[in-house]
Amino acid sequence: MEKPRKKIEIIYYLIHRMSRNDKRRFKIYNQTYKGGEQDFVKLFDFLNGMETFDIDAIEKFFIKKELKNKNISIAYLLNKLIESIDDGIVHLAYSGHEVLMPHFKAYRTYVKMELMDLAQKELDKIEQLAEQYELYEYMYQIYQMKERMANVLNINTQSREYRRELYLKQIALREKTKIRDDLKYIISLIVNCPRDTQEFKDANEKLLQYNYEKLSVVDKLEYNHARSWYYHRVKNAEQRFKYITKVIEVYHSNPHFIGPFIEDYIATWNNLLLSSTKFKDEAVGRKYYEAYKQLPQKHKKIFATLSDAIMAFYEMIGHLHEVTFSIKYENYTAIQKIGKNALKTFEKFPTSTSRVNVVASLCARISYGFILIADIEQAYFWLDKLSKTQHVSETILSSEVDTLRLLLYYEQAEFSLLKSEIRSFKRKWKKNPPELKSAKFMLELLHNASSKRNSNKTGEFWASAHQQILEIEAAKRTILKYSKWIAQKIR
Helix, strand or coil: CCCCCCHHHHHHHHHHHCCHHHHHHHHHHHCCHHHCCCHHHHHHHHHHHCCCCCHHHHHHHHHHHCCCCHHHHHHHHHHHHHHHHCCCCCCCCCCCHHHCHHHHHHHHHHHHCCCHHHHHHHHHHHHHHHHHCCCHHHHHHHHHHHHHHHHHCCCCCCHHHHHHHHHHHHHHHHHHHHHHHHHHHHHHHHHHCCCCCHHHHHHHHHHHCCCHHHCCHHHHHHHHHHHHHHHHHCCCHHHHHHHHHHHHHHHHHCHHHCCCCHHHHHHHHHHHHHHHCCCCCHHHHHHHHHHHHCHHHHCHHHHHCCCHHHHHHHHHHHHHHHHHHHHHCCCHHHHHHHHHHHHHHHHHCHHHHHCHHHHHHHHHHHHHHHHHCCCHHHHHHHHHHHHCCCCHHHCCCHHHHHHHHHHHHHHCCCHHHHHHHHHHHHHHHHHCCCCCHHHHHHHHHHHHHCCHHHCCCHHHHHHHHHHHHHHHHHHCCCCCCCHHHHHHHHC
């Protein structure tokens, strides 16, 4: 067999190029795959024992062994061999990388096994997919790999023309990446610059200069993300909601982009649901939440291939919005059930804790929900999960960890401990002030509420505090609506 072309030929070639240790490792990892010896393992053993490639013998093997599905066994074995031979990690850092990763691994496998023609085909496939899904971040790397491959294959007859073609592609790529890079930079300015700075105003002005209809699909996604962030920063909930829905509309107009960008798609739904709670009409939020729950049914093929971690991400966003709605619309009877369901998701998919903002928001809201129904034990349980969430101290939610702890001390009448913690938090916040104004307000409120001089004017004290926190929640960014807790004290 000079050059293997068909999958079964490639498999035979790969197996007979593997070292004895590689074959042993493959068998150990796959012998009892999903509880028993699988058809692809039987096929591996048969081809490993075949001294010369014989397609007739292979066909007889399939008939004799009565394997369930010949094509599936062949495809599965090839994928498993690629995983085993190329056991390194493919470092792909940008959205959409899942669609490229199998082909990068196949390319490295074929290079390692000196199947250069097949490696070249995989490179062509990677380039095609990167162009199809506008994954410009990978294109320079792909062109460099193609140039190295040209040197290996000694492409001499068309060498000059081939390299000129690669050069022209890189020139065109610079134009495409400039728009993408500019949009990402504009987003970073909108997100991070104070609203009263010239940089913030200039960023929005630059955004308005783009001709939206001429933007590519991914650039339209970036543009609408930028617009939604701008309106989030200037406190225009209606316009923010409009541009988040535009992101979803771009995906639905180009459904083949949903799979490669599934995490951004799900995260955008998260923002849409959060934004929908800003409306007074509960039906608006419920309508979009029902649509969110139908996504696995609507996109069956995509969701069927998702990893456990991404499915956990999807499920946690569902829990997050159930508890958000329950607190906003004071449906506190649902908190217990939401807590139990969320705990099952945590236990089933522990790897999902890498998505710190969703996980931390979920834990914070559930803990706060249990405080509102006076279930102190469960409130502490979820506060502990929140405080142990990886990197939570680096997020805006770090001050909510402190505030929830103070609320629990107050609820348990642990006033000496409360005052001690308030002094500690004041020292800590003096060095690193919390981003949330509501956290500062609650610290001062609990300090005053626990002092003796306020013991005889409870109603007036809490009513005044309630009015102040409502003003803060209307004007500033907040995570937990402490007005719900304060309102309970008025009653």
